[in-house]
Amino acid sequence: MKACIRILLLVMVTTCLSGCMDRIDLEDTTITLMAGIDLNEKNEILFYLSSPVFSKEAKKKSEEFGVKADTFREARVRLDEVVTGITLPGKIQVYILGKRFLKHPEWFRYLDVIYRDARLTVNSRMVVYDGDVHELFHFNPKDKPRLALHLTKLIDTAARRNVTVKTKAQDLHRQILEKGITPILTEIKKDNQVVKVMGIALLSGKGTYVKLIEPPESTLLLLLLDGKQGDVAMSFLLPEHQERGKIIKSKVSIVIKDVSNKIETSYQDGRFHFTVRQKLKISITERLFPFDMEKGYKQMEREIEEELRKSYAKLIEKCQKSATDPFGFGMHARAYEYEEWKKVKDNWTKEFTKASVQIIPEVSIKGNGVVK
């Protein structure tokens, strides 16, 4: 009898569980792998999705749809009218944000659902697309797997090579809310039947699209931001070694084995000063001109340092001109010069344009390859 009551109680308790309600078998779903948002000429918001088709009878491996809607959720309802299964957002790998959409000042608010609904993943990659998002979604290259998978892999490997940055939805959220840094995103473009990673898109403090940083400058930006992650390879033209009348350029290629950034922050003469001492341990992988390394490796170090310094200066200038701080110098300002930071924190990007930033690379050559 006692056992009966116990079992009854157990059954009653378990039937109250929420489990049975949200049961959807995998084959009844339309798993969204890629979602896109764009703004058209009439200032209407367009939502796109791309999801894999599992049926063997279908000739295409994925389906793509686009709808006009005011919010993400509305779009989902509209999309459910056309797709086969129930659209599920839990596996979205890439969000494609149209460049035009990013110029719209309140665009970030449209992404609210990504952060509010726990069923959506915040590990999706955020990507800027230069062009009509529509044409990307309906692009079906024959020599590539499903576009969503192709893009995912493309961005991941490009980020590993430090060509571009991999910003996840969660990172973007932090970058937008953080006052001491401006957001950066991956930028891609469809170029002649190929999707190409263009580099890093700089966004303003408010989040609107500002500028594209192309490689190799994007690599430098990432070196400054994260130190060494993944493979970093660079090539420099050393003009001193250029031999006259020859076609071959006096180029040297290096891989960076280790980087450490030391940032000194100060406030003097009404502006912030940042001095970055960047120690680089490098190895030479390619050299197109004759040079006696045994005697002259100090000289070589200095020449590479000089080239690096020049490139950095150009990059910093570019960022300051466009009033962006993708390096997060603002955070250092807050940490070391809080009194001054407090005064300017709400328009840091404007203050940053005045700041003096010096990058001092200190190169030491650790390897010269296996030939002399």
Added chain:
Amino acid sequence: MRIRGWMRRKKALVTERISPSAPLVQNRMISNRTSENIEEITNIFTQTPDLVIRSFTSNYMEGQVTLVYLDGLVDKNSINNNVLRPLMDPPEQGGTNIFGLLSISQISPVYDFQAVEDKILQGSSLLFIEGQREAYALDTNGWPQRAIEDPQLETSLKGAHQGFVETALQNIALIRRYIPNRELKIKEFWIGERGVCKVSVMFVEDIVDPDMLRILEDRISAIKVDSVLNTGELEEMIEDNPYSPFPQFYTTERPDTAASHLLQGRIAIVVDRSPSVLIAPSTFVSFFQSVDDYSTRWLVSSFIRLLRFSAMVVATFLPALYIALISFNYELIPLDLILTVGESRERVPFPPLIEAVMMELTLEMLREAGVRLPSPIGQTVGIVGGIVIGQAVVQAGIVSNVMVIVVAFTAISSFIFPNYDMAAAIRLVRFAMMGLASMFGIIGIIIGFMILIGHLISLESLGAPYGSPFAPVRFRDLKDTFLRLPLWLMKDRPTSVLSTQSRRQGKNWRKEDQQ
């Protein structure tokens, strides 16, 4: 309270019993006239063609001598050479009485016919002598029995190759060979009203916990049944929680395993006519230990232990996890896998639960069929099963590829356990988990897991905690669980056994432990 409930159940068993065994209506004493005695015996054993009554006149004794025995239960050689020959052709310098004359190891006098009946049925031969009011029961037992062979279920690579047989005396001898010590004691019980069976409880007296021994004795003596045919039947009648799927006593067919447990302070129960021995108390972990673990290097056997425990997790949860992931928590499947799974699931017409249950049942049927069939036909089952499970089902689109892999994994995992009873229990739990997963997804699996853990730690074996050394936590005993640490570190007997000598004997421990 648990004990009381248990006693109540046993009592119910007793009152339900319909007819007691039929004792003799009149237990008559043996008469001094052999002809009367023979008449009485033929009255007792009617329709017993295998009863042999051999009367003859001995040269040694005055008057008629009669030998009575059941053909087939006695050793013919012994009767011919050691009983009949000395009686018929007595040596010149024979003994003065029957004890000196017969070269039989045990001769016991009996006085009434109840004893005569019992002795004859147990394989003794009875000698009646004209003019004596007693008969002699001669120990000439010799029933058909199997030779000692390799154990069937618990094979081992490096352990001994002797398994228990169906004769309790031999089994006891096998165990005694490992523990030649006078503290190894045996208590005998006779169970069964009709098919009486000898149950011998073996223990090492100065290490066993006396309370535990008493509980076991009480339970065994409370059994009132027709007969106990097998160790498994006895186990079911004396275990603490008969509703649990998990075995609470370890059944072994290896004398070395039994001896190792006896030395740890446990009790071995040898049931006559059954080739396996019951070990009590047992813990959950002991079902994952095998004798080979102690004879291989400790790193190797630790690795194998880990394999077994991970196989337990796989065998219990993998099909459930498959169902949960497909039906509820698709976010947890990695991206590349979800596409593969999606493609192979697309053609399957059944929901994941039906798909999984169907395949798991097929597997169980194949296994059962393989066990019951004679080995030449058993191979055919394997081939049919391999083709059905491996290829045809997938090609026909009834089951997905991934499900086949899941089934294969669980099958391999469930064959790795050294103990058959535990493997069977885990197989059963698997289906419950699949049901829960199909209703509640991962949450269901977690609920099932918690119920399982709760059940395991609430179990007791002879009053000792089943979950030890994990619940209650006994740090010293953890040396012989997931890992098997070197033997010289295990200087204590398991705490859960409550043995009266917690330290093992011997001085070969590390220096600082010596006194």
